[in-house]
Amino acid sequence: MENKIDELVPGIKYSAKDFASDVDVKWCPGCGDYSILAQVQRTSPDFGERKENIVWVSGIGCSSRFPYYMNTFGFHSIHGRAAAIATGVKLANPKLQVWVATGDGDMLSIGGNHFIHACRKNINLKILMFNNRIYGLTKGQYSPTSEKGKVTKSSPFGTVDWPFNAIKLADSAGATFIARSLDRDPKHLQEMITRASKHIGMAFIEVYQNCPIFNDGAFAALTEKDSKPDNVVILEHGKPLLFGANKNKGIKLDGLNPVIIDLNDGKHSISDCWVHDEFDDNPTRGFILARFSDLPGFPTPIGVFRQFKKATYDGDYYSQIAHVKKQKGSGTYEKLMFTSNTWEVN
Amino acid sequence: MAKTVQVVDDVTVRFAGDSGDGMQLTGSQFTDTTAIVGNDLSTLPDFPAEIRAPAGSLSGVSGFQLHFSSSDIQTPGDSPDVLVAMNPAALKVNLKDIKKNATIIVNTNAFDAKNLRLANYETNPLEDGSLAGYNVIQVELNKLTMAALEGIDLSVKDKDKCKNFFALGIMYWMYNRPIEITLKWLETKFKKKPEILEANQKALQAGYNYGDTTEIFTTRYDVKPAKLPKGVYRNVSGNEAAALGFITASLKSGLPLFLGSYPITPASEILQELSKYKDFGVITFQAEDEISGICSAIGASYSGSLAITSTSGPGLSLKMEAAGLAVMTELPVVIIDVQRGGPSTGLPTKTEQADLMQAMYGRHGEAPVVVLAAQSPADCFYMSIEAAKIALEHMIPVILLTDGYLAFGSEPLKIPKLEELPGIKINFRKDPEGFHPYQRDENFVRPWAIPGTPGLEHRIGGLEKKDVFGNISYEPANHEIMTNNRKNKVEKVADFIPDLVVEGEQESELLILTWGSTYGATKEAIRNAKLKGYKTAHAHLKYINPFPKNIGTVLNKFKKIMIPELNLGQMAMIIKSRFLKDVIQFNKVQGQPFKVAEIENKIIEVLGGSNGK
Numbered sequence: 001m002e003n004k005i006d007e008l009v010p011g012i013k014y015s016a017k018d019f020a021s022d023v024d025v026k027w028c029p030g031c032g033d034y035s036i037l038a039q040v041q042r043t044s045p046d047f048g049e050r051k052e053n054i055v056w057v058s059g060i061g062c063s064s065r066f067p068y069y070m071n072t073f074g075f076h077s078i079h080g081r082a083a084a085i086a087t088g089v090k091l092a093n094p095k096l097q098v099w100v101a102t103g104d105g106d107m108l109s110i111g112g113n114h115f116i117h118a119c120r121k122n123i124n125l126k127i128l129m130f131n132n133r134i135y136g137l138t139k140g141q142y143s144p145t146s147e148k149g150k151v152t153k154s155s156p157f158g159t160v161d162w163p164f165n166a167i168k169l170a171d172s173a174g175a176t177f178i179a180r181s182l183d184r185d186p187k188h189l190q191e192m193i194t195r196a197s198k199h200i201g202m203a204f205i206e207v208y209q210n211c212p213i214f215n216d217g218a219f220a221a222l223t224e225k226d227s228k229p230d231n232v233v234i235l236e237h238g239k240p241l242l243f244g245a246n247k248n249k250g251i252k253l254d255g256l257n258p259v260i261i262d263l264n265d266g267k268h269s270i271s272d273c274w275v276h277d278e279f280d281d282n283p284t285r286g287f288i289l290a291r292f293s294d295l296p297g298f299p300t301p302i303g304v305f306r307q308f309k310k311a312t313y314d315g316d317y318y319s320q321i322a323h324v325k326k327q328k329g330s331g332t333y334e335k336l337m338f339t340s341n342t343w344e345v346n
Numbered sequence: 347m348a349k350t351v352q353v354v355d356d357v358t359v360r361f362a363g364d365s366g367d368g369m370q371l372t373g374s375q376f377t378d379t380t381a382i383v384g385n386d387l388s389t390l391p392d393f394p395a396e397i398r399a400p401a402g403s404l405s406g407v408s409g410f411q412l413h414f415s416s417s418d419i420q421t422p423g424d425s426p427d428v429l430v431a432m433n434p435a436a437l438k439v440n441l442k443d444i445k446k447n448a449t450i451i452v453n454t455n456a457f458d459a460k461n462l463r464l465a466n467y468e469t470n471p472l473e474d475g476s477l478a479g480y481n482v483i484q485v486e487l488n489k490l491t492m493a494a495l496e497g498i499d500l501s502v503k504d505k506d507k508c509k510n511f512f513a514l515g516i517m518y519w520m521y522n523r524p525i526e527i528t529l530k531w532l533e534t535k536f537k538k539k540p541e542i543l544e545a546n547q548k549a550l551q552a553g554y555n556y557g558d559t560t561e562i563f564t565t566r567y568d569v570k571p572a573k574l575p576k577g578v579y580r581n582v583s584g585n586e587a588a589a590l591g592f593i594t595a596s597l598k599s600g601l602p603l604f605l606g607s608y609p610i611t612p613a614s615e616i617l618q619e620l621s622k623y624k625d626f627g628v629i630t631f632q633a634e635d636e637i638s639g640i641c642s643a644i645g646a647s648y649s650g651s652l653a654i655t656s657t658s659g660p661g662l663s664l665k666m667e668a669a670g671l672a673v674m675t676e677l678p679v680v681i682i683d684v685q686r687g688g689p690s691t692g693l694p695t696k697t698e699q700a701d702l703m704q705a706m707y708g709r710h711g712e713a714p715v716v717v718l719a720a721q722s723p724a725d726c727f728y729m730s731i732e733a734a735k736i737a738l739e740h741m742i743p744v745i746l747l748t749d750g751y752l753a754f755g756s757e758p759l760k761i762p763k764l765e766e767l768p769g770i771k772i773n774f775r776k777d778p779e780g781f782h783p784y785q786r787d788e789n790f791v792r793p794w795a796i797p798g799t800p801g802l803e804h805r806i807g808g809l810e811k812k813d814v815f816g817n818i819s820y821e822p823a824n825h826e827i828m829t830n831n832r833k834n835k836v837e838k839v840a841d842f843i844p845d846l847v848v849e850g851e852q853e854s855e856l857l858i859l860t861w862g863s864t865y866g867a868t869k870e871a872i873r874n875a876k877l878k879g880y881k882t883a884h885a886h887l888k889y890i891n892p893f894p895k896n897i898g899t900v901l902n903k904f905k906k907i908m909i910p911e912l913n914l915g916q917m918a919m920i921i922k923s924r925f926l927k928d929v930i931q932f933n934k935v936q937g938q939p940f941k942v943a944e945i946e947n948k949i950i951e952v953l954g955g956s957n958g959k
Binding site for chain 1: 576
């Protein structure tokens, strides 16, 4: 793919290589993280930012090693706190493009509070959450996205807790760009990353990612050639929801209930299908879509669930500063200290 | 009847009433006026943790104490000379604190059966002789206020709310202060509510006239202006002073100020105060929790801001993991901890000095930080600047300890000229040539290379880093080198701080070593003891980690070392372990500051006297 880098970053032609640091990548062989890294490096030249203006912030976990491998500014922080640190980085210098690399445990468990509040405030960050439904770095305990009943090292009889649906969580918390992709679908992942990079506001991408050591094949039904067509529906704005090997199945909306229809049964046609509107400002349909991955028999959607414009925290904050400065003039030491309540001793 | 004027040197007044009676406001108005007429002063509010406990109840009493003088003072005063009690509960709660022959101005209208019952009085103290010995002045505050406000179109309830200004008017008359400063303040405050403005102004004027004309007041007191050094002054609380100090540090360093903070008593005023200064470009990020407070500050520091986070003890505990990250990544962050009574929720509105160990050693791993402590409300201004300067120039987290007593207390700050304050040198790394993230200068300081700088793209993080180069390193020897680097960097700060000064009697056998807010009470206690012939030396620590370089020499000069502190002996433990010195501990953990007399008695006891006890 030819990058239109000349237009994006005047005077600089970046390639994927420019975004690779000199550090040896040390994920396990076969880990889905390699693909995510490759897609980010490939798309980075398209972000339209000089690389010194890009910052990758992470928490703790396998995914959080990510910044070390990017030749941008990077900050590998502490468990769960990436969103909070990234918020500070962005607020202090809004010219930076700030990305967060995180995992399901890092962002949805220990970092849950920072995540929902970063979404609520619509801080202009891009969060790339690697979801492998397991704790990898601590060697195989269940995570907040592990399916109920999962047998892991810390749940030998199966878990009794319900998992988070990250898409629902991000949308209800206030994120303004909500998408999902797959480590094994490089093209789709590249598209999601590039689009997130252009979004102004909180952009959240959940990437289903295979952990070959502790949760191998967790998403095989979604990524393997034979099973993918029946189990994945690709969301494209303005297009009907179709899936199946020959796009022979569709989804229609019966009131608020999604129904799978067979386009070859003679009773249904493509015009019955739900047409995806990613700019829908009513979250209802986005929620119904997000539920698909929890409904037996339904395909898992990938793509942009919803995106919309909303004032960002950082944007409004700086507008407020500019407004007050315009009203009062810029602050000086004299204005700070010599207020009306002073008195003089001679 | 002619009224006499008596000149006095020193007065302590306490205003007390229901949480809703406006006592803090009354007290701060009296303070502002007293400051402007030129007295030295020190104040301390005392209020319950409950916002509005039931009216008239003992738990709902809110107080404001003001000590003012024609000479130099350091504390809000041990025992009030005057108590203004708005109701029976206020009288009951405060009676034990005031001087034996104190003046009590009471609102007799509030001494009805219901209020007496709420205050657990079986008989009316105004009638049963229990106040014999006090100079009790009975004023029908409600009735007089109502009468003064006749004709103003306000509800009875709204008029009743003005009685604190009537009481303030009486106090202004009694202490010979002008009422104009408060009249003017009311104008600004109630610009949009002309009836309320008129009512409060009238109540104030009526109170003043009442003192002047009625025969129950026979004496006025005159406290002459104090001989303070020349200059322009303003009255500041510790929290306000800290906020002003941080903004000043921002101006001095040329860096934007970023505060990440979560509301917590008694530190919230720092967040509130700083949020006003958008014209200075100050960013106050009210975070979702304490952890995000410090983490956002660390992020802002990475981006090149002067980054601070404000909190109190429980919040400091929550911030500790992130403080370790700041140690590891060697980023400048100031953590201001306004200590309160602990552990856990403890006594949120009361003071204590019990976070010292947490500040020093509360992090996992070998994670030294710089620890400083402010000594008075006005000193919070200077120590905030100092904390910022050390953090920024040494690329290091700094914990600045203040406490509830300093935070809420106030005193005059002589406003320095900007150029009199120390400069703060910022040296962002710009040159990619030979850049390594953990290459140190002679003070063990690593370069600050902020995002946006071409050619300096690099990665930092919580994992141990290779010395100089900054890549992840698990080498055993490297970890020891880096651990020592971090320790040496803190110790090197000692080269940049002032020596410990010994005040008072250099030849005394006793040195009193203080830190933080015990400074004022100790200083006054030493002065009082000296008048009785007991001579003491005094050294005060504002720099706790590292200590001033000469501290060992100072300690060795004295036979006895006494450390008064509002904890069970935390500084004593540090001094004992580090210098192998015997220390006489003097501890108090009642949520209240030391009284001058308590320290004075202890000094005399240690020096073999009895002070009449």
